[in-house]
Amino acid sequence: MKTVGVAILGLGVVGGGTYKILTEHREFYRRTQNVDISVECVLELNRQRALDLGVEESRICSNIAEVVSNPSVDIVVEVIGGVEPARTFVLAALHSGKTVVTSNKELFCKHWFELEKAAKRTNAGLYFEASCVGGVPIIRTLVDGMQANVVNNLTGIINGTTNYILTRMTKEGLDYRDALKDAQALGYAEKDPTADVEGYDATYKLSILASLAFHTKVPLDKIYREGITEISKQDIAYGEELGYVLKLLAIGKNDGQGEIEVRVHPAFIRKDHPLASVNDSFNAVFLKGDCVGDIMLYGRGAGALPTGSAIVSDVIYAATHSDSKYATFKNTQQAEKGVRFVSDFKSRYYIRFTAKDRPGVLAKVAGIFAKYNISIIDLIQKGEGMENIPIILITHETGELSVHRALEKIAALDDVVEVNSVIRVGD
Amino acid sequence: MKTVGVAILGLGVVGGGTYKILTEHREFYRRTQNVDISVECVLELNRQRALDLGVEESRICSNIAEVVSNPSVDIVVEVIGGVEPARTFVLAALHSGKTVVTSNKELFCKHWFELEKAAKRTNAGLYFEASCVGGVPIIRTLVDGMQANVVNNLTGIINGTTNYILTRMTKEGLDYRDALKDAQALGYAEKDPTADVEGYDATYKLSILASLAFHTKVPLDKIYREGITEISKQDIAYGEELGYVLKLLAIGKNDGQGEIEVRVHPAFIRKDHPLASVNDSFNAVFLKGDCVGDIMLYGRGAGALPTGSAIVSDVIYAATHSDSKYATFKNTQQAEKGVRFVSDFKSRYYIRFTAKDRPGVLAKVAGIFAKYNISIIDLIQKGEGMENIPIILITHETGELSVHRALEKIAALDDVVEVNSVIRVGD
Numbered sequence: 001m002k003t004v005g006v007a008i009l010g011l012g013v014v015g016g017g018t019y020k021i022l023t024e025h026r027e028f029y030r031r032t033q034n035v036d037i038s039v040e041c042v043l044e045l046n047r048q049r050a051l052d053l054g055v056e057e058s059r060i061c062s063n064i065a066e067v068v069s070n071p072s073v074d075i076v077v078e079v080i081g082g083v084e085p086a087r088t089f090v091l092a093a094l095h096s097g098k099t100v101v102t103s104n105k106e107l108f109c110k111h112w113f114e115l116e117k118a119a120k121r122t123n124a125g126l127y128f129e130a131s132c133v134g135g136v137p138i139i140r141t142l143v144d145g146m147q148a149n150v151v152n153n154l155t156g157i158i159n160g161t162t163n164y165i166l167t168r169m170t171k172e173g174l175d176y177r178d179a180l181k182d183a184q185a186l187g188y189a190e191k192d193p194t195a196d197v198e199g200y201d202a203t204y205k206l207s208i209l210a211s212l213a214f215h216t217k218v219p220l221d222k223i224y225r226e227g228i229t230e231i232s233k234q235d236i237a238y239g240e241e242l243g244y245v246l247k248l249l250a251i252g253k254n255d256g257q258g259e260i261e262v263r264v265h266p267a268f269i270r271k272d273h274p275l276a277s278v279n280d281s282f283n284a285v286f287l288k289g290d291c292v293g294d295i296m297l298y299g300r301g302a303g304a305l306p307t308g309s310a311i312v313s314d315v316i317y318a319a320t321h322s323d324s325k326y327a328t329f330k331n332t333q334q335a336e337k338g339v340r341f342v343s344d345f346k347s348r349y350y351i352r353f354t355a356k357d358r359p360g361v362l363a364k365v366a367g368i369f370a371k372y373n374i375s376i377i378d379l380i381q382k383g384e385g386m387e388n389i390p391i392i393l394i395t396h397e398t399g400e401l402s403v404h405r406a407l408e409k410i411a412a413l414d415d416v417v418e419v420n421s422v423i424r425v426g427d
Numbered sequence: 428m429k430t431v432g433v434a435i436l437g438l439g440v441v442g443g444g445t446y447k448i449l450t451e452h453r454e455f456y457r458r459t460q461n462v463d464i465s466v467e468c469v470l471e472l473n474r475q476r477a478l479d480l481g482v483e484e485s486r487i488c489s490n491i492a493e494v495v496s497n498p499s500v501d502i503v504v505e506v507i508g509g510v511e512p513a514r515t516f517v518l519a520a521l522h523s524g525k526t527v528v529t530s531n532k533e534l535f536c537k538h539w540f541e542l543e544k545a546a547k548r549t550n551a552g553l554y555f556e557a558s559c560v561g562g563v564p565i566i567r568t569l570v571d572g573m574q575a576n577v578v579n580n581l582t583g584i585i586n587g588t589t590n591y592i593l594t595r596m597t598k599e600g601l602d603y604r605d606a607l608k609d610a611q612a613l614g615y616a617e618k619d620p621t622a623d624v625e626g627y628d629a630t631y632k633l634s635i636l637a638s639l640a641f642h643t644k645v646p647l648d649k650i651y652r653e654g655i656t657e658i659s660k661q662d663i664a665y666g667e668e669l670g671y672v673l674k675l676l677a678i679g680k681n682d683g684q685g686e687i688e689v690r691v692h693p694a695f696i697r698k699d700h701p702l703a704s705v706n707d708s709f710n711a712v713f714l715k716g717d718c719v720g721d722i723m724l725y726g727r728g729a730g731a732l733p734t735g736s737a738i739v740s741d742v743i744y745a746a747t748h749s750d751s752k753y754a755t756f757k758n759t760q761q762a763e764k765g766v767r768f769v770s771d772f773k774s775r776y777y778i779r780f781t782a783k784d785r786p787g788v789l790a791k792v793a794g795i796f797a798k799y800n801i802s803i804i805d806l807i808q809k810g811e812g813m814e815n816i817p818i819i820l821i822t823h824e825t826g827e828l829s830v831h832r833a834l835e836k837i838a839a840l841d842d843v844v845e846v847n848s849v850i851r852v853g854d
Contacts, residue, residue, distance in 0.1 A: 017718075021575060021718050025575065025577075028577060029574075031642075032574070032642040033574055129572075134719075135716075135718065135719030135720070135722065136719075136722060137567075137568050137571070137572025137573070140564075140567060140568070140571050140572045141564050141567070141568070141572075144564070144567050144571065144740070144744055145556075145564025145567045145568075145740055146564070146736075146740070147456075147459070147460055147739075147740055147743045147744075148448060148452065148735070148736045148737075148738075148739035148740045148743065149736055150452075150455060215458075215459040272704075274704065274725065277699075277701065277704070289562075289736060291444075291448050291562065291732040291733065291735060291736035291739070292561075292562030292563075292726060292727065292732070292733045292736040292737075293562070293726065293727050293732070293733060294725075294726060294727070295562065295563060295724070295725065295726035296723075296724070296725040296726065297722070297723070297724055297725075298701065298721075298722065298723040298724075298725070299719060299720065299721060299722035299723065300719065300720050300721070305718040305719065305720070306718065306719045306720060308575070308718060309573075309575045309576055309716065309718035309719040310575075310719075311575075312574075312575035312718070313571070313572055313573070313574055313575045316574045316575065317571055317574075320750075321748070321750055322749060322750050323747075323748055323749050323750070
């Protein structure tokens with residue numbers, strides 16, 4: 001039986017979950033995977049945290065040099081998060097020929113090629129299934145399950161925090177602020193929630209997933225990003241009336257002619273779309289391949305054990321495969337070759353504005369939309385008899401720039417008090 | 428760049444789709460997978476069919492000896508279906524050291540160990556992703572994505588034909604016979620539909636999936652099987668009234684103590700269960716792991732291109748991996764060791780019977796259920812004023828045997844005309 005020694009860098013939520021899974025399942029993996037995996041050491045400055053988890057005193061390291069010089073360590077699991085010191089630690093592990101398994105989406109999407117080159121130099125492995133969508137094996141699916149296909153479309157709910165907040169706002173009519181507070185109290189959101197609610201976390205994951213799906217490096221700065229902090233419960237309620245649910249979507253499109261479109265933003269999707277019923281902290285990814293058609297993977301996108309499951313799956317994969325060490329581009333030259341990224345993408349739009357209740361205001365608004373070739377599918381007008389009334393409409397597919405130009409003109413109308421919201425509507 | 432020669436045995440629906448994918452994507456695989464895959468020959472007695480697909484005359488073989496003696500062939504794709512002659516052909520290929528990729532669930536589940544032993548003898552590969560749930564990478568997920576988990580539960584809609592028929596019956600109120608006729612006309616059902624509608628096809632797949640999920644061989648004859656031919660549109664409509672949708676489910680449970688339960692039968696599931704909205708010929712599999720929690724994979728379970736996608740995914744995997752040739756038991760001794768299979772499994776039940784409209788009949792029926800410790804959740808009584816009235820009820824979880832004993836007593840009551848239907852209700 002093969003024996004494998006693991007080091008875990010960081011015993012936070014995911015590190016603790018990984019430690020628990022590896023120690024509690026050791027006999028199970030011996031029996032079912034024919035491999036004996038032992039946790040040889042952990043790097044954790046808070047010694048008490050390590051001791052509380054049951055780590056022997058002698059296996060607690062306080063610097064990376066101890067870890068990389070330990071000959072019993074074959075695989076280094078990095079679950080610190082953030083770029084530094086994670087990057088330095090991962091590079092040190094790779095330089096010393098140790099395989100790295102990481103859940104660090106920010107590090108990976110920003111330093112992918114640097115890490116991969118370092119790994120190849122010493123013939124070390126580099127695995128990152130846990131970086132995207134927690135326990136859902138989306139990386140394995142893209143790399144080892146969908147290779148036969150030209151993937152044209154990837155649409156996902158890939159951030160659990162925002163999906164939890166939006167689900168509470170939708171189901172209970174909560175304000176964004178109140179839903180966020182609850183999410184923080186329950187540990188679904190960080191004290192500083194910026195990375196999640198402003199969509200950064202989703203762009204890290206989309207950068208990785210779209211790169212693999214489209215066989216080309218999709219850099220972070222090419223991804224359009226918009227968070228959920230400006231979403232109001234009114235818009236969610238009006239959307240529901242029109243048959244839509246609001247989600248933070250990560251969208252990647254590949255036209256097959258070298259043009260790629262990548263974006264993260266809130267979007268209304270129809271209630272009968274399979275992604276519409278993905279609620280709370282669950283995640284899901286839809287893929288469209290030219291052979292297989294639509295595929296969806298659904299599961300928990302975060303949490304100690306789901307993310308730990310992905311990490312341990314990589315550890316076992318690394319321990320039992322002698323090749324396929326880089327679940328990444330088979331053809332790096334191709335992957336580094338430039339593609340065009342779409343900036344003026346097309347979408348349908350939900351628009352809400354407040355107007356004075358005077359005759360003729362709708363005619364003027366409709367006239368401006370017509371001038372910009374924007375046609376309207378649905379329109380509701382609320383609050384008859386009030387001085388200022390909300391008007392909600394949904395457009396046919398149109399270019400981003402046209403919408404913004406039209407809305408500038410509309411905002412300047414005497415009868416229009418304010419343009420309140422502009423939210424994209426999914427296909 | 429690695430070059431790989433493929434032979435395709437059988438150019439039916441799936442074989443034709445595979446040929447099309449491989450030839451049309453050859454340049455794409457060179458670019459993205461760094462492998463050049465050529466179809467070196469096909470085994471097809473209907474030469475015209477092969478010529479119509481664009482196969483060169485010189486590459487059409489009419490016997491397996493020609494294929495296995497061809498030194499340009501590295502991988503043999505078997506898409507003939509059924510046990511013979513597929514088994515003889517596959518063994519011949521493996522004996523000559525050629526890797527086999529098959530979509531043949533019946534052959535694989537009945538001769539798994541024989542094929543695996545033959546493959547290992549010559550160090551040939553053996554892949555079968557396409558045998559289960561078409562283009563959905565469920566085998567890869569079980570073997571390379573869920574290994575960290577003890578899988579406790581696997582529940583799937585894994586037969587497209589029956590799901591198409593049940594969807595039509597549900598949405599349009601069609602009779603089974605009419606829905607079947609349409610399915611046959613549209614190519615979703617065979618002229619002799621037995622394998623699908625009696626649940627055999629689903630048991631083949633469940634045997635493979637449950638074996639991998641539970642790390643132990645689950646033989647066909649341990650799987651309880653019941654088809655959909657006795658399902659009436661009345662029961663579907665009554666179920667809908669109570670909040671349920673009828674599906675043909677394949678269920679595998681593992682209690683972690685060496686006891687396994689495997690069954691294929693129609694079952695009512697609640698409308699808000701994610702499997703309830705899997706319609707038409709789509710398939711989906713739910714997995715519950717002790718670390719990852721619930722995961723669902725959804726996609727097309729059949730068809731030329733979706734199944735071809737899984738086959739070509741295996742061909743690429745075989746061409747680019749030097750180990751992991753057997754996506755199967757890491758520990759064959761363990762897998763062959765016996766486990767206990769549950770026979771008197773527990774479930775909730777939907778029961779419909781016809782009674783004479785006389786006072787006291789419900790009291791007598793309730794008395795019999797009480798005697799067998801079966802409690803009732805829901806009850807509806809229809810057709811007031813008619814001579815014979817339908818009574819529909821749903822029980823709490825109870826043993827299969829108790830239900831059958833109680834129903835024998837109920838059928839024998841003077842006031843009961845007939846017990847019409849007994850259908851399980853999912854968790």
